[in-house]
Amino acid sequence: MSRYFDAASGLPLRAGARAALGVALDRGWADPTRLHRDGRIARQMLDAARASVADSLGVLPQEVTFTSSGTAALHSGLLGLARAGATRGTGVVASAVEHSAVLRAADWATGDGEPVAAPVDPHGRLEVDAFAAAVAAPGVAVAAVQHANHEVGTIQPLGPAHAAARAAGVPLLVDACASLGSLPPPQDWDVLAGSAHKWGGPAGVGILVLRSSVRWRSPIPTDEAGRPAGFPDVPALVAAATALEEATAELAATTQARARLSARLRQELPRLAEDVVALGPDEGRAPHITCFTVLYADGEVLVNDLDRAGFAVSSGSACTADTRRPSHVLAAMGAITHGNLRVSLPPDATDADVDDFLAALPGAIAAARDAGDRAAR
């Protein structure tokens, strides 16, 4: 038995995307900039993929650019806004709970300066007043706020955040990597970034969406027509677009089903053992992400115990990170960083899956706490 509850890290390729990938590998292999027949077929496939993504997101095809990952989209999105806004200054304001890809790009863009981390409340929700004050400061060229938090699932107040950024004349980058395919696309942004493998497309495809009205200058060299340089992976882009179409068509059903299962987890998991706390708000959550603190347990031991029991989950605790630093998201919320457990449901998760997981947890928690007790002696 294996249950994959790490959807927020990535999903397996959707069936429709796999089929589309096969067709596109056979027919869409040529250079789409060439004028011959094979080139034209690849070009048509590329244009159709772009139009399909635009349709799924409710934007114009010419606003959609494909990148090599969600991280690349975030880097390019933020650095391109910084480059276009350089006359204003090098200031960047980002919520304290942004993905590290955003924070790294913000560090890069500010050079010798420091990006401003806009604070969040204990549920991980942006403090809009503090954000508004920070973007209104002189010298700020870029603001960044995520749609939904990738670790805790908190949905950010993008409407008020975008209004504040707009009032200050600062463009807003919205990281929708954690939410596209699981929530309706956000509307309040100037630049949007997404990641295909999180909606059931292939890895190695990101999207960068630039509103026609926004000033953005590519931070890396482009081709002579201003397009991203390099030979595009047309079959992968076709598969990514097909997966997003599928996810969008199923969205109403999968959102409702996953929100209900996540609410079950949030309600039932803390009752399985003493000192287990659900993180984030009860309302205003991404439907697929839940996050818990299991006090006095080692997050790494918990993840490994659950893996042995057939369940894939992740943890933001320091002991599970390459850096040995705890999650900056949990730290910004003022939450306990040890014993962290993120459970993120795939679109086809069922009540039976959740039942099995809840049945396996008391044993895994007890084992992880025993290990902690032994280590603390």
Add this chain to the structure above:
Amino acid sequence: MTTTVEARGVLCPVPIIRLARAAAALPPGSLIELLTDDPAAEHDVPAWCRLRGHELLDISPLGAGIPKGAADPAPASPEPRAPNHHPGQARRHLIRLAGPGSGGS
């Protein structure tokens, strides 16, 4: 009287487990000083105190850089350092315990 909890040279969740264990054995209002060089404790000690209603009175550095006790465990902390343990600044956290029933598990 202040009870000292030695947790230098060990990583999360061990410092919090030792802290909770000490808290459970002491009467309300007792003072505990926790010594730790775990970078995660910087976040977890205040968060744990908030969660349990204890008062974090003070955080102060223990000398500059890596203290002798952590680099070369003294009798007070006899365990070998955990693998991958890259100690941060050693700190002393002074905590006053809240009322009965809030000492943790």
